[in-house]
Amino acid sequence: MILEVIIFKINYMLKRVYLDYAATAPVDERVIKTMEPYSRRFFGNPSSLHYFGQQTRGAMETAREKIAHLIGAQPEEIVFTSGGTEADNFALKGVAYAAKLSGNHFITTKIEHSAILNPTKFLAKQGFAVTYLLPQKDGLIKPEDLRAVLTDKTILISIMHANNEVGTIEPIKKLAEVIKKFRGAKKFPLFHIDAVQTVGHIPVDVDEMGVDLLSISAHKLYGPKGVGALYVRKGITLEPFMHGGEQERGRRGSTENVAGIVGFGKACELAEQEMDAERVRLTKLRDYFIKEVMSKIERVTLNGHATKRLPNNINLSFESIEGESMMLSLDLAGIACSTGSACSSNTLETSHVMLALGVNPEMAHSSLRFTLGKETTKQDLDYTVNQLVKIIKRLRDISPFGH
Ligand code: PLP
Numbered sequence: 001m002i003l004e005v006i007i008f009k010i011n012y013m014l015k016r017v018y019l020d021y022a023a024t025a026p027v028d029e030r031v032i033k034t035m036e037p038y039s040r041r042f043f044g045n046p047s048s049l050h051y052f053g054q055q056t057r058g059a060m061e062t063a064r065e066k067i068a069h070l071i072g073a074q075p076e077e078i079v080f081t082s083g084g085t086e087a088d089n090f091a092l093k094g095v096a097y098a099a100k101l102s103g104n105h106f107i108t109t110k111i112e113h114s115a116i117l118n119p120t121k122f123l124a125k126q127g128f129a130v131t132y133l134l135p136q137k138d139g140l141i142k143p144e145d146l147r148a149v150l151t152d153k154t155i156l157i158s159i160m161h162a163n164n165e166v167g168t169i170e171p172i173k174k175l176a177e178v179i180k181k182f183r184g185a186k187k188f189p190l191f192h193i194d195a196v197q198t199v200g201h202i203p204v205d206v207d208e209m210g211v212d213l214l215s216i217s218a219h220k221l222y223g224p225k226g227v228g229a230l231y232v233r234k235g236i237t238l239e240p241f242m243h244g245g246e247q248e249r250g251r252r253g254s255t256e257n258v259a260g261i262v263g264f265g266k267a268c269e270l271a272e273q274e275m276d277a278e279r280v281r282l283t284k285l286r287d288y289f290i291k292e293v294m295s296k297i298e299r300v301t302l303n304g305h306a307t308k309r310l311p312n313n314i315n316l317s318f319e320s321i322e323g324e325s326m327m328l329s330l331d332l333a334g335i336a337c338s339t340g341s342a343c344s345s346n347t348l349e350t351s352h353v354m355l356a357l358g359v360n361p362e363m364a365h366s367s368l369r370f371t372l373g374k375e376t377t378k379q380d381l382d383y384t385v386n387q388l389v390k391i392i393k394r395l396r397d398i399s400p401f402g403h
Pocket of ligand 1: 085218
């Protein structure tokens with residue numbers, strides 16, 4: 001018992017550095033404050049026509065406006081979902097079932113999140129054809145590679161805006177131009193982007209980028225978990241993913257998560273005000289961290305594109321060491337980071353993203369992802385570099401391939 005108390009106290013007193021913002025971000029205090037009344041006083045069902053319902057309906061519509069504004073869309077083009085995964089599923093299956101008579105071909109990439117890859121596998125089993133584009137070594141998809149696989153049967157292209165593991169930002173505007181030119185006056189193919197890692201972090205404008213569908217998740221931009229949205233360009237009809245009541249203009253049944261949506265709206269409002277300054281601050285911290293690690297530790301490589309990458313993403317491979325050993329040692333020193341994506345980091349499978357980038361399996365297993373956020377300071381990064389230097393030295397000393 002005494003030992004347990006001591007361990008608890010040591011754990012509690014240990015310096016904690018959170019460098020896993022791509023997995024999830026803490027909810028901003030201002031977001032929590034905005035949500036609170038909608039978990040208590042304002043409880044009406046937004047579909048109800050009485051006073052109580054209209055109170056929550058009003059708040060929900062205000063949130064919808066804020067989310068739409070952040071991405072340059074109209075409020076009625078925003079459909080609330082339970083998160084990024086549902087938004088991705090809705091985009092893919094919604095197009096598949098709505099456009100069945102127009103074609104059966106999907107194009108996506110080998111480096112998508114499982115929220116895209118697993119629905120495409122499901123659709124392939126239903127008789128749809130899927131082409132997976134291979135990126136270059138830096139993670140970029142070439143517009144000419146996309147052009148080469150477009151066919152008259154293609155109904156949807158789904159490409160992530162930025163990769164969650166290595167942070168590479170795709171040339172969405174150029175890819176959209178290829179699609180637009182190919183589509184001409186036809187209705188298909190449509191263009192969907194998974195912007196879960198970018199909305200609220202870098203500028204996103206649906207018209208400027210030329211996209212038809214776009215997925216967002218609130219918990220990646222300091223909002224609550226379990227809420228997200230799919231942007232659906234006006235004029236596009238998708239088969240509902242959730243059949244039920246007439247909520248969301250008949251596009252998604254189920255009573256809306258009002259408190260979550262209100263928090264999501266507030267998070268988007270804050271992102272709009274604070275994103276530019278934060279982007280500059282994080283880019284400087286990111287580059288500082290990379291420089292420090294590279295100058296203090298030997299045999300390290302940066303994965304992903306050197307400059308076309310998320311301001312908060314650092315993905316490094318440390319030769320001769322297992323990513324999991326480093327991650328666990330860092331955790332003992334109070335530092336949280338990840339190996340590959342959070343969803344796959346509890347398995348020892350090689351990251352599908354690293355393999356698609358042509359990173360050899362050994363180096364893929366030696367990678368760590370550090371993702372920075374609002375609360376990250378230079379002191380946090382200095383502490384992390386110091387700990388990393390010690391951990392890498394210790395692990396290389398005991399590794400048979402260490403020297
Ligand atoms: N897409 C990407 C690129 C992601 O990084 C994630 C989450 O890590 C998702 C989709 C899934 O989002 P959610 O956790 O809101 O379902």
